[in-house]
Amino acid sequence: MNFETSVLHRNHNTQRKIKSKVTPIYQTSAFAFSDLDELEGFYQGNGNYLYSRVGNPNTDELGELIAGLEGAPAGTAASSGLSAILAGVLAVVKSGDHIVAADDLYGGSFHLIKEELTQLGIEVTFVPFSDAHQVEGAIRKNTKLLYSESITNPLLRVENLEDVVRLAKKHHLVTLIDNTFATPYHCQPYLKGIDLVVHSATKYIGGHSDITAGVLAGNEELVGKARTKIINLGANLSPFEAWLTCRGAKTLALRMKQQSANASKVARALEQKVNKVYYPSQHGEEGFGAIVTIELSESTDVNVFFKELGWIKIVPTLAGVETSVSHPLTTSHRALPPEVSKELGITKHVVRISIGIEHADDIIAQLNEAVNRSQG
Secondary structure: OOHHHHHHHOOOOOOOOOOOOOOOOOOOOEOOOOOHHHHHHHHOOOOOOOEOOOOOHHHHHHHHHHHHHHOOOEEEEEOOHHHHHHHHHHOOOOOOOEEEEEOOOOHHHHHHHHHHHHHHOOEEEEEOOOOHHHHHHHOOOOEEEEEEEOEOOOOOOEOOHHHHHHHHHHHOOEEEEEOOOOHHHHOOHHHHOOOEEEEEOOOOOOOOOOOOOEEEEEOHHHHHHHHHHHHHHOOOOOHHHHHHHHHHHOOHHHHHHHHHHHHHHHHHHHOOOOOEEEOOHHHOOOOOOOEEEEEOOOOEOHHHHHHOOOOOEEOOOOOOOOOEEEOHHHOOOOOOOHHHHHHHOOOOOEEEEEOOOOOHHHHHHHHHHHHHHHEO
């Protein structure tokens, strides 16, 4: 099936006596058994559900939906994007192992790896993945994982997945790619040879800014290990959140088509208004992702720019159907050391714009007004 059809008609639910069109919400902490033999059957692999931390039809549906859209054999849901990342990483590495990660990761991911995982004895080296020679030079005997993003946050560098896969195969490493910004609508890393693909489903998979969720898809053995980590760490997603995320995902193709087309128009319109526009225009004629990042000129009063945004909301996150803006230096990437932010080019003048489904002309007009009123 084509993507637009597949996102609507993938149904991995167990057989139900009541044939409801939409999967019901299994809002239960546990599942009942008729006798001890049936209970024992679960532990012997003959039953589906025991306790919602261990598994639930709604969370399973979400994991399997995104796995299907990514072209992967297995998927599992978690309580947030970071939970899914943590489970994916811990499915591969342990104390004494080493990770080579892109230096331009999302700030939360950077902090998780650098601050939390190093306390568990896991080593990490951050290098520019734009330079395959530097990536290969960072690989050690104890390296187990290469980790990057298909479109980086917030400067929108499009990862060369072929290079990542080539290096991984050469050195017998596992690969993990965060596909949140691209979504499977634009990019399917697993089909390009990536082992594990992670999403902050809070963003475009859910799509309506009303849930917090994560999904990991990919290699069946690795996803199985990650699922065990999610269970043991208590990082499970609630049934209701999973149900909402699946409902939101049904319009993923429609939303990404409109938002990406809008983003492409906004990026072109702002080129003459700001110091620099970051947008991967060369990767899609009708847009490639719904994020546009701009660098305002030095003469721009950043505080005034944010005050003059009118109906455009200021939020510390992204996605959703409404256009919003964030200030990476003081929100998503504030945990980065100042020297790292400076080296990456994440300054106070950098603004990340999450483009919505409004009319592109209205988005452009409002952003132009904010730029005009904030320039000295």
